Amino acid sequence: MKDYYTRTLRNMLVIRVFLVPFTVLLVVYGTIIYFFATYSSRQVKNELVRIATDHRNLIDQFLSEKAAILQFTVASFSPDQLRQKNYLEMIFKNLQIQSKAFFDLGVFDVNGRHVAYAGPFDLLGKSYAEANWFKEIQNAPVYISDEFLGYRQIPHFIIAVKKEEAGNAWYLRATIDTYYFNDLVENIRIGRTGEAYIVNRSGILQTKRRSGGRIMESDADFVKYALTDQGETAFFSTGGWRDGFLYASAPFQQTDWQLIVRQSVGDAYAPLLSSILVSLVLLLGGSLLVVLMGFLMATNVATRLKSADMEKREMKTQLILAGKLAEVGEMSTGIAHEINNPLQVMKSEVAMIQSLTDDIGPAVADKAPDTLTQLMDSVREIGDQIDRCSHITQGLLNFARKRENSSEPIFLEQFVPRMVQMVDQRARLENIRIVQEIESELPKIVSDPNQLQQVFLNLFNNAIYALKGRVSPEIRVRVIKNDQQILVSISDNGCGFSPETMEKAFLPFFTTKPVGQGTGLGLSTVYGIIKGLGGDITLTSEQGQGSEFQIRLPLEAQNNTNMQFNHKAS
Amino acid sequence: MPLTNVLIVDDEERFLKTTQTLLEKEGYKVFTAADGYKGMEALKDRRIDVVVLDVKMPGLDGVEVLKRIKADHPLVEVIMLTGHATMETAIDGLKLGAFDYLTKPCDIPTLKQKIMAAHDKRSAMLDKIQRAKFDRIISHPMEVFSKEE
Numbered sequence: 001m002k003d004y005y006t007r008t009l010r011n012m013l014v015i016r017v018f019l020v021p022f023t024v025l026l027v028v029y030g031t032i033i034y035f036f037a038t039y040s041s042r043q044v045k046n047e048l049v050r051i052a053t054d055h056r057n058l059i060d061q062f063l064s065e066k067a068a069i070l071q072f073t074v075a076s077f078s079p080d081q082l083r084q085k086n087y088l089e090m091i092f093k094n095l096q097i098q099s100k101a102f103f104d105l106g107v108f109d110v111n112g113r114h115v116a117y118a119g120p121f122d123l124l125g126k127s128y129a130e131a132n133w134f135k136e137i138q139n140a141p142v143y144i145s146d147e148f149l150g151y152r153q154i155p156h157f158i159i160a161v162k163k164e165e166a167g168n169a170w171y172l173r174a175t176i177d178t179y180y181f182n183d184l185v186e187n188i189r190i191g192r193t194g195e196a197y198i199v200n201r202s203g204i205l206q207t208k209r210r211s212g213g214r215i216m217e218s219d220a221d222f223v224k225y226a227l228t229d230q231g232e233t234a235f236f237s238t239g240g241w242r243d244g245f246l247y248a249s250a251p252f253q254q255t256d257w258q259l260i261v262r263q264s265v266g267d268a269y270a271p272l273l274s275s276i277l278v279s280l281v282l283l284l285g286g287s288l289l290v291v292l293m294g295f296l297m298a299t300n301v302a303t304r305l306k307s308a309d310m311e312k313r314e315m316k317t318q319l320i321l322a323g324k325l326a327e328v329g330e331m332s333t334g335i336a337h338e339i340n341n342p343l344q345v346m347k348s349e350v351a352m353i354q355s356l357t358d359d360i361g362p363a364v365a366d367k368a369p370d371t372l373t374q375l376m377d378s379v380r381e382i383g384d385q386i387d388r389c390s391h392i393t394q395g396l397l398n399f400a401r402k403r404e405n406s407s408e409p410i411f412l413e414q415f416v417p418r419m420v421q422m423v424d425q426r427a428r429l430e431n432i433r434i435v436q437e438i439e440s441e442l443p444k445i446v447s448d449p450n451q452l453q454q455v456f457l458n459l460f461n462n463a464i465y466a467l468k469g470r471v472s473p474e475i476r477v478r479v480i481k482n483d484q485q486i487l488v489s490i491s492d493n494g495c496g497f498s499p500e501t502m503e504k505a506f507l508p509f510f511t512t513k514p515v516g517q518g519t520g521l522g523l524s525t526v527y528g529i530i531k532g533l534g535g536d537i538t539l540t541s542e543q544g545q546g547s548e549f550q551i552r553l554p555l556e557a558q559n560n561t562n563m564q565f566n567h568k569a570s
Numbered sequence: 571m572p573l574t575n576v577l578i579v580d581d582e583e584r585f586l587k588t589t590q591t592l593l594e595k596e597g598y599k600v601f602t603a604a605d606g607y608k609g610m611e612a613l614k615d616r617r618i619d620v621v622v623l624d625v626k627m628p629g630l631d632g633v634e635v636l637k638r639i640k641a642d643h644p645l646v647e648v649i650m651l652t653g654h655a656t657m658e659t660a661i662d663g664l665k666l667g668a669f670d671y672l673t674k675p676c677d678i679p680t681l682k683q684k685i686m687a688a689h690d691k692r693s694a695m696l697d698k699i700q701r702a703k704f705d706r707i708i709s710h711p712m713e714v715f716s717k718e719e
Contacts, residue, residue: 337626340653341582343675348588351678355592390675 010295010302018294022287029283033276040272045235048190048248048268052261053233055188055196056250062184063254066101066159067142070172074163079170082107083116092118095174103156103175108134110169119175121152137162137171144255146200147178147216154178155215157206178215182207185259191270194263201256211262221245221262241265317503318538325506325527329399332508336393343386343393350383395521399508399528406448407556412479412486413438415449419456420477427464432473439480446556451529458522459490459549465513466494466547484555485535491548497541505539574689575599575617579609579635580624580651589622592678598685606630610638618646620688622681623668625652625659633659633666640667645695647688651676 073082073091082088092105104119112129128134133145137160147155160173185207188196197213198206203222205213213219224238224247233250244265251258266273357376364372420434427434460475467473470493478489497505504510506527511520526549530537534554541547576598580586586602593600601616603609606629612618621639625632636648650671652660660671669688672681 337653340674344651344653345582345585345588347675348585348592348678351592352588355595386675 006302006306009305010298013298013301014291014294017298018291022290025283025287029279033279037272037276041269044246044268044272045248048194048246048261048263049233049235049250051188051190051196052248052250052259055185055261056233056252056259059184059198059259060253062101063144063159063252066099066174066176067144067161067254069095069098070159070161070174071142074161074170074172079107079109079163079165082172085116085118088116089118101176101180103177103180105175106173108171108173115170123151126151133158133160133173134171146204146255146257147206149216157181182215186210188261190261190263191267193267194261196259196261198252198257198259206257219260221247237265239265241269321503321506328507329528332396332399336396339389339393343389346382346386350379350386353379354383392519392521395519395525396508399521399524406450407446408449409444410447410449410452411444412442412488413440415452416456416477416479416488419453419460422457423460423464427460427475430464430467430473432464432467432475435474435476437476437478442479442481442486443555445486445553447533447553451533455526455529455551456490458526462522463490463492463494463547466492466496468494470494482552486553486555488551488553489548490551491546493546496543496545496547497539498543502539502541506537573597573599574685575601575619576622576685577601577603577609577612577616577618577620578622579603579606579627579632580622581605581627582624589678589681593682593685596682606632606635606638609635610642613639613643613646618643619692620669620685621646621648622685623648623650623663625650625663625671631659633662636663636666636668645692645699647692649681649684649688 073095077087077091082091088105088107092102095102095105104117104121104123106114106119106123107116108128109115112127112131112134114123114126114128117124131150132148133143136145137143141162143160145157145160147157149155156175156178158173158175160171162169162171185196185198188194190196193211195210197209197219199219199222200206203219205215205217205219208215209219224236233248235246235248237246238244242265246263246265246268248261249258250261354376357372357379361372416438417436420436424434463475467475472493474493476489476491478487478491480487501510501512506523507520508524509520510524511518513520527537530551530553536552538550539547540550574597576593578586578589578600579602581604583604586604590600590602601612601618603612605627609621609623610630613621623632623635623639627635632650636650639646639648644667647669648663648667650660650663650668651674652671653674660668660673663671669691670684672684
């Protein structure tokens with residue numbers, strides 16, 4: 001029951017003091033993460049688009065520069081000059097000095113016949129009338145082809161320019177070094193998986209794709225972004241965290257190609273993910289610590305509250321008990337007094353009858369001796385019963401009345417063992433061990449030894465009674481000095497008091513003993529005496545575990561009068 | 571033994587009557603009074619040796635009666651009879667000069683003993699006074715005439 005109470009209290013504290021702020025913290029964290037993630041993904045996108053645009057511009061510039069060189073060449077030299085092999089080779093050398101991108105150089109006449117060539121292959125005299133690029137160059141001054149195999153059976157692309165002079169057209173064509181060009185694009189790296197490549201309008205790879213895909217192969221992913229090419233730089237993503245990719249595509253101005261920058265989603269967002277993970281771990285670790293601390297603190301507070309509550313309750317019980325006892329004390333005084341008066345009358349009457357029977361004894365002794373004996377017996381019995389009543393009222397008054405205390409110095413170091421000795425014989429018969437723990441150098445107290453004796457004997461008797469039939473029965477007597485008081489504790493490991501009996505323990509006539517075995521005045525007398533001596537007595541007990549009486553005695557007993565009186569003496 | 575005159579003051583009529591009978595059987599001369607005022611009257615009229623006085627009575631309280639007795643008749647011995655609860659008043663009584671106290675219910679033999687002891691004390695006191703008077707007469711015989719006792 002009590003534990004349930006503590007747990008509820010603790011849970012309440014944990015929830016109110018820690019979980020509520022914790023929830024707020026979580027909401028704040030979530031919001032921050034959301035905005036951070038949004039911002040980061042935008043950053044990732046912008047970065048990808050920027051890379052695509054920049055490189056597209058770079059390559060565009062490269063292509064237009066190469067085309068411009070060729071245009072400059074056809075404008076500067078006549079076809080006759082260029083047909084001369086060593087002249088063309090000289091120009092080719094010069095071009096190669098200017099840029100390693102030129103692989104070979106060729107001059108074609110109006111019919112597409114290769115009339116001059118400088119380069120590593122033997123292509124002189126071959127006809128290109130049916131070649132795709134030759135058809136295309138008819139319509140434009142400059143043409144940049146897609147990658148194709150051609151006569152050499154190696155993937156390459158060419159830049160061709162057309163020169164028309166007096167209705168006679170001729171062409172200059174340069175092959176761009178595939179490896180050189182490929183490196184321009186392939187060397188773009190973003191993160192771990194980020195790559196760049198170029199595809200033409202039909203999705204044929206113009207440069208190598210690092211993640212798989214040789215030049216002139218079809219890009220497997222082309223369908224994903226084929227439709228998004230609107231001539232503008234575009235960004236899109238496909239798939240999820242594990243298999244998804246981010247794409248940025250930038251169309252070229254010089255050709256129909258587009259530059260694709262592609263990065264896996266996981267790779268692109270890895271920094272975001274790791275920052276979220278780190279902060280999450282920190283948050284969780286911190287919260288775990290906070291919750292743990294909160295739990296410990298709440299437990300601590302709950303335990304303290306519980307013990308304070310228990311103390312308060314106990315104090316309240318003691319107060320109620322004290323009030324009750326005072327009330328009962330007042331009542332018992334009245335009752336005892338009112339009963340003692342009739343008892344006095346009865347006692348006189350009994351004496352009277354005895355006197356009368358003595359008078360008539362000799363006269364009737366011969367006639368009815370038995371009757372006389374019976375009468376005498378009956379009267380004596382009445383006398384005994386009056387004494388019994390008197391004893392009870394005396395007990396009541398012992399509980400309630402202020403009595404005349406004698407004041408004698410008592411050395412508890414000797415007094416307590418003497419008390420123990422008085423019950424030792426009885427205790428030994430019941431196998432009860434009596435343990436004495438008496439502090440040495442106790443100050444002497446001034447009190448009434450006779451009354452204290454009654455207190456000790458009553459408490460010992462109770463303990464012996466409570467220990468009946470218990471395993472390893474033991475009575476423990478402790479005497480210690482505490483401030484300006486002497487603390488006497490008499491405890492046993494007997495049957496103990498139930499909470500209900502504990503409340504009534506000191507009330508006169510309250511007894512748990514069977515009828516006829518106790519009047520219920522023992523503890524009430526003890527209470528009366530201790531109160532009369534200016535002390536205090538409290539009882540703590542656990543049913544089935546034992547009980548402890550704690551007596552606090554002042555060093556000097558309070559005394560209203562210093563007169564000593566003992567009515568047996570006079 | 572000279573006849574002892576006892577006055578019992580108690581509000582219990584039956585107690586008065588029975589105790590009177592019992593004590594008279596023992597050879598005491600017993601007077602009774604049902605309250606303090608009657609008790610004081612009885613003391614005025616008769617020579618009383620010992621008063622048995624109930625502490626708690628309606629009307630004049632036992633302690634008050636004791637004070638008056640001691641004021642008017644200092645040589646009369648008083649035994650207080652208390653019903654325990656009035657123990658403090660009994661003790662007050664002792665301080666005011668009562669001979670002893672008894673707690674109710676008391677045995678008649680005990681009562682007799684106390685009465686006897688009180689009477690003895692009074693007799694001894696009276697003897698002392700007598701002897702003192704006698705000594706004075708012997709040393710100053712003329713004073714017998716000069717002073718009325």
